[in-house]
Structures are given as C-alpha cells and as structure tokens.
Amino acid sequence: MKDAVQEQLASARRTQILEAAAQVFASKGFHPSTIRDIARAAGIAEGTIYNYFDNKGALLLGLFDLMSQRARAALTPAAPPADLRGLVRLYLSGPLQALSEGNAELFRVIVSEVMVNPEVRARFYAELLTPMLAAGQEAFRLALPTHDPARLALTMRALSALILGLLLERLMGDATLEDRWDEVPEALAELLIHGLEAEERGGKR
Amino acid sequence: MKDAVQEQLASARRTQILEAAAQVFASKGFHPSTIRDIARAAGIAEGTIYNYFDNKGALLLGLFDLMSQRARAALTPAAPPADLRGLVRLYLSGPLQALSEGNAELFRVIVSEVMVNPEVRARFYAELLTPMLAAGQEAFRLALPTHDPARLALTMRALSALILGLLLERLMGDATLEDRWDEVPEALAELLIHGLEAEERGGKR
Amino acid sequence: MKDAVQEQLASARRTQILEAAAQVFASKGFHPSTIRDIARAAGIAEGTIYNYFDNKGALLLGLFDLMSQRARAALTPAAPPADLRGLVRLYLSGPLQALSEGNAELFRVIVSEVMVNPEVRARFYAELLTPMLAAGQEAFRLALPTHDPARLALTMRALSALILGLLLERLMGDATLEDRWDEVPEALAELLIHGLEAEERGGKR
Amino acid sequence: MKDAVQEQLASARRTQILEAAAQVFASKGFHPSTIRDIARAAGIAEGTIYNYFDNKGALLLGLFDLMSQRARAALTPAAPPADLRGLVRLYLSGPLQALSEGNAELFRVIVSEVMVNPEVRARFYAELLTPMLAAGQEAFRLALPTHDPARLALTMRALSALILGLLLERLMGDATLEDRWDEVPEALAELLIHGLEAEERGGKR
DNA sequence: GATGAATGAGACTTCATTCAT
DNA sequence: CATGAATGAAGTCTCATTCAT
Numbered sequence: 116m117k118d119a120v121q122e123q124l125a126s127a128r129r130t131q132i133l134e135a136a137a138q139v140f141a142s143k144g145f146h147p148s149t150i151r152d153i154a155r156a157a158g159i160a161e162g163t164i165y166n167y168f169d170n171k172g173a174l175l176l177g178l179f180d181l182m183s184q185r186a187r188a189a190l191t192p193a194a195p196p197a198d199l200r201g202l203v204r205l206y207l208s209g210p211l212q213a214l215s216e217g218n219a220e221l222f223r224v225i226v227s228e229v230m231v232n233p234e235v236r237a238r239f240y241a242e243l244l245t246p247m248l249a250a251g252q253e254a255f256r257l258a259l260p261t262h263d264p265a266r267l268a269l270t271m272r273a274l275s276a277l278i279l280g281l282l283l284e285r286l287m288g289d290a291t292l293e294d295r296w297d298e299v300p301e302a303l304a305e306l307l308i309h310g311l312e313a314e315e316r317g318g319k320r
Numbered sequence: 321m322k323d324a325v326q327e328q329l330a331s332a333r334r335t336q337i338l339e340a341a342a343q344v345f346a347s348k349g350f351h352p353s354t355i356r357d358i359a360r361a362a363g364i365a366e367g368t369i370y371n372y373f374d375n376k377g378a379l380l381l382g383l384f385d386l387m388s389q390r391a392r393a394a395l396t397p398a399a400p401p402a403d404l405r406g407l408v409r410l411y412l413s414g415p416l417q418a419l420s421e422g423n424a425e426l427f428r429v430i431v432s433e434v435m436v437n438p439e440v441r442a443r444f445y446a447e448l449l450t451p452m453l454a455a456g457q458e459a460f461r462l463a464l465p466t467h468d469p470a471r472l473a474l475t476m477r478a479l480s481a482l483i484l485g486l487l488l489e490r491l492m493g494d495a496t497l498e499d500r501w502d503e504v505p506e507a508l509a510e511l512l513i514h515g516l517e518a519e520e521r522g523g524k525r
Numbered sequence: 526m527k528d529a530v531q532e533q534l535a536s537a538r539r540t541q542i543l544e545a546a547a548q549v550f551a552s553k554g555f556h557p558s559t560i561r562d563i564a565r566a567a568g569i570a571e572g573t574i575y576n577y578f579d580n581k582g583a584l585l586l587g588l589f590d591l592m593s594q595r596a597r598a599a600l601t602p603a604a605p606p607a608d609l610r611g612l613v614r615l616y617l618s619g620p621l622q623a624l625s626e627g628n629a630e631l632f633r634v635i636v637s638e639v640m641v642n643p644e645v646r647a648r649f650y651a652e653l654l655t656p657m658l659a660a661g662q663e664a665f666r667l668a669l670p671t672h673d674p675a676r677l678a679l680t681m682r683a684l685s686a687l688i689l690g691l692l693l694e695r696l697m698g699d700a701t702l703e704d705r706w707d708e709v710p711e712a713l714a715e716l717l718i719h720g721l722e723a724e725e726r727g728g729k730r
Numbered sequence: 731m732k733d734a735v736q737e738q739l740a741s742a743r744r745t746q747i748l749e750a751a752a753q754v755f756a757s758k759g760f761h762p763s764t765i766r767d768i769a770r771a772a773g774i775a776e777g778t779i780y781n782y783f784d785n786k787g788a789l790l791l792g793l794f795d796l797m798s799q800r801a802r803a804a805l806t807p808a809a810p811p812a813d814l815r816g817l818v819r820l821y822l823s824g825p826l827q828a829l830s831e832g833n834a835e836l837f838r839v840i841v842s843e844v845m846v847n848p849e850v851r852a853r854f855y856a857e858l859l860t861p862m863l864a865a866g867q868e869a870f871r872l873a874l875p876t877h878d879p880a881r882l883a884l885t886m887r888a889l890s891a892l893i894l895g896l897l898l899e900r901l902m903g904d905a906t907l908e909d910r911w912d913e914v915p916e917a918l919a920e921l922l923i924h925g926l927e928a929e930e931r932g933g934k935r
Numbered sequence: 936g937a938t939g940a941a942t943g944a945g946a947c948t949t950c951a952t953t954c955a956t
Numbered sequence: 957c958a959t960g961a962a963t964g965a966a967g968t969c970t971c972a973t974t975c976a977t
Contacts, residue, residue, distance in 0.1 A: 144436035280481025310515030641759035686895030
C-alpha cells in the first residue's frame with residue numbers, strides 16, 4: 116500500500132524530469148543542455164535528478180524509450196486495413212501526424228543523437244526500426260501477394276525511408292512541406308500505389 | 321605574387337585542418353571532439369587552428385561547405401538526361417553512391433548537427449536543400465510536361481526525402497540496405513517511374 | 526523503568542550503527558565511506574544514524590572510544606607480573622595478539638585519521654597513549670628499581686613505539702612479520718631484556 | 731636546446747606544484763584538501779595542475795616518490811660504518827633527524843594514506859620498506875657475524891619498527907619525545923647494543 | 936605565422952545533512 | 957523514533973580560447 120503510493124510518486128517524478136529534459140534538450144540540443152537547465156525547468160534541485168537517473172545520458176535514453184513506445188503503439192492498430200491503399204495511408208499518415216503535435220523538436224534531438232551516439236543508435240535500430248519494418252513487411256505481404264519477398268524488403272525500406280526523410284526535411288525547415296504537410300500523405304499514397312500496382316501487375320522481379 | 325603564394329599556403333593549411341577535423345568529428349562526433357584531438361590529427365599546434373578558423377564551430381561550417389559543394393557538383397551534370405527514367409536514376413544513384421565512398425561517418429555528424437544547430441540547419445536549407453530541389457524541379461518539369469507544378473514540388477520533396485531517408489537508414493546500420501545497396505537505385509527507379517507515369521497518364525491533380 | 530528500556534534500545538542501536546561503520550570504514554577508509562554505505566550495512570535508514578550521532582565524524586570518534594576502552598582493558602590485568610621478563614612479555618604480546626583477531630583493518634583507519642585529524646589525535650594522545658605510558662612506566666619502575674626515571678620515560682616510549690611500529694609494518698604487508706608473527710614477542714623480549722638488564726647493571730644513564 | 735629549457739621549466743612547475751600540495755596536504759590532510767587550495771597555494775590556475783599531474787591522487791604519489799628518494803639517499807652513505815655501535819646510530823639518527831626538519835607534517839599525511847590507500851601502501855612497501863630492510867640486513871650481517879640470519883630478519887623489523895613508531899608517537903604529540911628528541915638515538919642505541927651483544931655472545935637461537 | 940602552457944568558467948556528479956511524513 | 961527523498965554546496969576535472977615567446 117505504502118509502496119504503491121511511493122511507486123506512484125517516483126513515477127511521477129521521473130515523468131516530470133523527463134518532460135523537463137525533453138523541453139530543454141529540444142531547445143538547445145543534448146550536449147549544450149546542462150543538468151542545471153533541466154533541474155530549473157523541472158523546478159527541482161540538481162541532485163534530485165540523480166535520484167532518478169544515473170546520469171545525463173540516461174535522460175536521453177529515457178526520452179528515447181518514451182518516444183519509441185508511442186511510435187510502436189501508433190503503428191499497431193487493432194485492425195490493420197487489408198487493402199493496399201488503406202495500408203499505405205496508415206503507414207504514411209501515422210508518423211507524419213505524430214510530428215505535427217509538438218514532438219518535432221524532441222524528435223530532432225533524438226535523431227541527432229541516433230546519428231552520432233552508438234548506444235542510442237543501437238536502441239533505435241533494435242527497438243524501433245527493426246520491429247516496425249518487420250510489422251510493415253508482414254502487413255504488406257498480405258496486400259501484395261504476388262510480390263517477390265526479397266523485393267518487398269527493399270520496398271519497405273523505401274517506404275520507411277520516405278517517411279523518415281520527409282520528417283527530417285520538414286524539420287530542416289522546408290517551407291513547402293510545412294505549408295502543405297496535410298496533402299503529403301494523399302499525394303504520396305497516389306504515387307506509391309500506382310508504382311506498386313504496376314509492379315504487382317508485372318508480377319516479376 | 322608573394323600574396324598568391326601566401327594564399328596557396330593558407331589554403332593548404334585550411335584544407336589540412338579541415339581534413340583532420342573531418343576525421344576526428346567522424347570518429348567521435350562533434351561535441352566530444354576536442355581542439356586538441358584535431359590539432360594532433362593534423363600534426364600542428366592547437367593555437368594554429370585559431371589562425372585559420374574563428375572557433376570550433378567554424379570547423380563544422382567549413383566541413384559543411386565542402387560537402388555541400390561536392391554534392392551540388394555531383395548533381396549538376398553537363399547534359400542532364402531528358403527522359404524520366406534517366407533522370408530518376410541520376411538523382412537516385414548520385415547520392416547513394418557518394419555515401420559508399422567513406423564520407424558516411426562525416427555525413428552522420430553533419431546530419432546530427434543540422435538537426436540541432438540552427439546555424440548549420442540554415443546553411444543546409446539555403447545552400448543545399450533549396451537549390452537542389454529547385455534544380456531537380458526544373459529537370460523534372462521538362463520530363464513530365466503535363467504534371468501539375470504544385471504537385472511536382474511535393475514529388476521532388478518525396479524524391480529527395482527518399483534519398484535522405486535511405487542514406488540514414490543505412491547509416492543506422494540496417495543490414496538489408498547494407499547488403500543490397502547496389503540494387504536500391506534500380507528497384508526504386510522502377511517503383512517511382514511506374515507511379516509517376518501513371519500520374520502523368522492520369523494527367524490530373 | 527521505561528527509561529531504562531529506552532536506554533537499552535538506544536544503546537543497542539548505537540552499537541549496531543558503530544559496528545556497521547566499523548565494517549564499512551575498514552573496507553574503504555573513512556573519507557570514501559558514505560553515510561549511505563553505513564546505513565545499508567546496518568540495515569537502517571540514513572536519517573536514523575543522525576538520531577544517534579551528530580555527524581559522520583562522530584562515528585569515527587565513537588569507534589575510537591570503543592577501541593580505546595578495549596585496549597586499556599587489555600593492558601590492565603588484575604595482577605601485573607612484577608618481574609621484568611613477565612612484564613615485557615605482557616606489554617609485547619597483548620597488543621600484538623589484539624591485531625590478529627580481525628580489528629586490523631579498522632585499526633588502519635583509526636591510525637590513518639589519528640595522523641591527520643587533530644580531534645582524533647588529541648583523543649588518542651589523551652585517552653590512550655598518555656595513560657598507557659603512565660601505567661607502563663609505573664609497572665616498570667617497580668621491576669627496574671635502579672633505573673633513572675627520566676631514562677625510563679624514554680624506554681617506555683621505545684617499548685610502545687616498538688609495538689606500534691610492528692603493528693604498522695605488519696599492516697603494511699610485510700610478509701616476514703606476517704609469517705612469523707608468533708615468534709615476535711619472544712624474540713623481542715629476549716632482545717630488550719638483555720638490553721634493559723645491562724643498563725640496570727650499569728645502573729647509570 | 732629549446733627542449734632542454736622547456737624541460738627545465740616543466741620540471742620547475744612540477745616542483746612548484748608539489749611543494750604547494752605538500753603544504754596544503756600537510757595542513758589539512760589529503761581528502762579535505764582541494765585542488766583549488768593547492769592552485770592558490772602555488773599561485774597558479776586550477777587547470778594548470780592538470781597539465782602536470784593526471785589527477786589529485788597523482789600529487790600524493792608524486793610527493794611520496796619525493797620523500798622516498800630522500801629517505802633512501804639518507805640511508806645509503808658512502809661508507810657505512812662496520813661496527814655495531816656506528817651502525818645502530820646511523821640507522822637511528824638518520825630517520826629521526828629527517829623529521830626534525832619540517833617534513834613532519836607531510837610525513838603524517840603520507841603515513842595516513844599508506845594506512846588506507848592500497849596504491850600508496852604498495853609503493854611504500856615496494857619502494858621504501860623492502861629495500862631499506864634489505865640494505866639494513868646486509869649491513870648488520872657484517873657487524874653481527876654469528877647472528878642467526880632468520881633472527882636477524884626479525885631484528886631488522888624491530889629496529890625499523892622502533893624508528894617508525896617513534897616518529898609516529900612524536901607526530902601524535904607526545905611532549906616527552908618532542909622535548910628530548912635529541913637524546914633518543916643515544917638512549918636507544920645503548921639499549922639495543924646491549925641487547926644485541928648479549929645475543930651475539932649467547933650466539934644461539 | 937606557429938607554438939603550447941596557462942587560464943578559468945563551467946560541466947557533471949557526489950554526498951552529508953535535513954525534515955516532512 | 958524511523959524513513960528516505962530532497963537539497964545544494966562543493967569537488968574534480970575538461971577544454972575552448974588566449975597570448976607571450
């Protein structure tokens with residue numbers, strides 16, 4: 116009983132700290148952010164952070180895990196559409212919308228560290244990229260039955276790369292994407308579906 | 321005359337320093353690299369670096385400019401192909417090959433900082449993304465005459481995003497992309513061309 | 526009545542805490558040991574320690590007092606031997622044996638702090654060294670009646686210094702002393718008694 | 731040439747820093763002393779210390795090495811006396827005098843850390859205690875030809891322990907030793923020589 | 936122009952101590 | 957009286973930058 120309450124409090128503290136860290140990291144990047152910045156943002160003492168996280172790096176990993184959970188949840192709908200069009204839209208719209216909701220800045224920081232920090236990169240690869248590619252491949256296999264499986268693996272890479280690239284291009288400040296972000300899923304779905312259907316008709320390679 | 325020689329020497333020094341910086345940044349990332357690391361890699365004294373660059377950040381910008389020049393050169397061929405297929409292949413293969421030649425690690429660092437450092441991001445946008453999108457848009461306008469210009473803008477974003485995303489996914493360590501990197505341009509060209517041709521036939525939107 | 530029980534409990538707690546402190550200090554030294562280490566070793570909360578001791582330093586002083594009591598008890602036998610040989614053996618064997626029983630590591634810590642911490646040093650001088658020298662001097666005065674008292678004072682210093690030095694040399698890891706620790710009292714007694722008797726015969730300075 | 735000057739300067743700096751460290755450590759002990767204290771005492775910036783020593787612990791080891799060199803030098807005279815009396819006096823007076831010259835406080839700190847810090851202890855044992863015991867044993871073997879070698883090993887321990895103990899007792903604040911420090915070597919020589927000669931006469935054991 | 940020792944601000948982290956529960 | 961989360965001062969060490977040589 117007591118323990119449960121303690122647990123609640125501790126969990127709330129962790130969240131509070133992670134939120135502060137997210138905000139600070141997002142505004143200055145990981146390395147330039149200081150523990151003091153984060154403590155101030157959280158309204159607590161610097162030492163308190165170390166009661167909940169081993170070190171500064173653990174804050175980043177904590178944020179990564181948070182984002183990774185949300186991402187996986189978003190792409191694991193109760194009933195995934197079985198038709199190609201629905202599938203493509205789901206896979207395009209989900210991630211693209213996620214970014215419209217204010218996580219953009221944090222996403223920047225995480226991508227930044229994924230690029231350069233082997234530990235974060237390994238997690239990204241193992242906990243996010245690999246399972247999501249596998250899930251996608253499975254879903255598309257059903258919708259594109261005659262597709263060559265080896266080819267499908269590349270196609271999935273293309274689809275995920277497209278999404279990742281679009282997110283980044285927008286994060287980099289492209290005005291066109293910013294203005295017309297809502298059109299993007301529709302336009303790309305159109306483009307991809309035609310391409311995929313043509314290949315499916317060709318049935319080869 | 322004297323000045324010209326001086327200029328030569330100075331330019332050689334700058335290059336020497338940038339190469340050392342590239343190597344060091346690539347191996348440890350920007351922030352963890354120290355001026356001392358770079359000076360040692362270049363075989364010079366720490367102070368000397370400050371005769372050629374204002375500060376540590378300027379080294380990063382210098383490297384960015386170098387990479388940006390090379391990238392623009394690669395995508396500005398003497399005679400760009402006029403047909404869709406040739407065009408798509410050119411735009412896909414160029415960047416994909418560039419990364420196979422050892423700049424991968426440095427590219428990581430630059431992307432990392434583009435994400436998080438406003439100054440680098442601004443340069444990336446102004447000196448690389450915008451001109452390359454514009455050039456691509458012009459080339460494709462000729463090959464897809466009936467395409468809606470507004471739609472073409474999004475298509476170009478998709479194309480460049482696809483490339484960027486593939487590079488990153490490979491950098492993150494995807495084994496499939498690593499193994500089959502050579503197949504990628506062909507496979508994607510196929511996919512995109514069908515999609516684009518279908519849209520072109522449809523001629524609408 | 527209630528008070529007596531309270532007192533018992535409190536005393537038990539103090540002992541429990543001191544024992545934990547002894548163990549922790551012995552294994553890491555005083556400064557590197559943390560209150561948390563000690564609390565864990567004692568199986569209690571950190572704050573509880575402050576209900577029984579003012580601060581970390583008080584733990585050290587508490588341990589010192591404990592050891593000091595035991596040492597004085599060991600050298601205050603009911604009936605001290607009156608002959609020189611018995612006396613020398615008593616004074617040599619007692620301390621040398623004490624260390625064989627596992628207090629060695631703690632003794633190290635205390636000596637270490639005596640060296641460097643004025644408060645501990647003062648206690649060591651007042652509560653241990655001075656009374657023990659005085660007691661020894663008294664005992665030897667009886668066994669060496671013609672000895673010059675002033676000279677005896679120095680002799681007592683030599684005897685106690687010899688013991689202290691041997692303990693430390695052994696603590697420092699001398700293999701010879703470790704192996705032959707049991708022979709030491711006998712050998713030194715022999716050496717000293719001859720020397721003392723010769724002086725006694727000489728009867729002068 | 732240039733290098734030699736550089737070397738001189740660097741060496742002078744090292745000495746300057748070590749002297750400051752000696753002074754600060756001596757007045758507060760090792761742990762309570764801060765790098766800032768030492769930098770101030772040396773009249774330099776904190777960072778400068780790290781240009782010459784890896785970390786705080788290296789300062790202590792540096793001081794230990796200094797003291798260890800001096801100690802060995804003091805006990806390695808050009809022509810060691812061959813008679814017992816001269817020998818005992820040499821071995822007693824040397825160390826006892828060394829302490830009268832102001833290193834007392836530093837010696838305290840080093841002993842303190844020898845007790846508690848395994849790295850320092852190992853050095854003390856290997857670089858000071860062992861070689862000095864060996865040298866002493868060799869010298870005494872010549873002056874006490876009939877002495878049992880195994881017994882001599884213990885005798886040397888006793889002699890060195892006596893010295894160590896006396897130094898420490900004085901450091902701990904014993905007034906008698908402080909006042910009559912000059913008499914000590916003579917008095918102890920007397921005591922020991924009688925004892926040793928008696929054993930030698932006995933020639934047994 | 937080259938050097939690299941010196942600088943000192945500032946980063947991360949630890950930990951003795953307090954105090955509300 | 958027990959607890960242990962919170963505190964924040966203080967410590968060690970790093971490193972971009974300067975400047976006398």
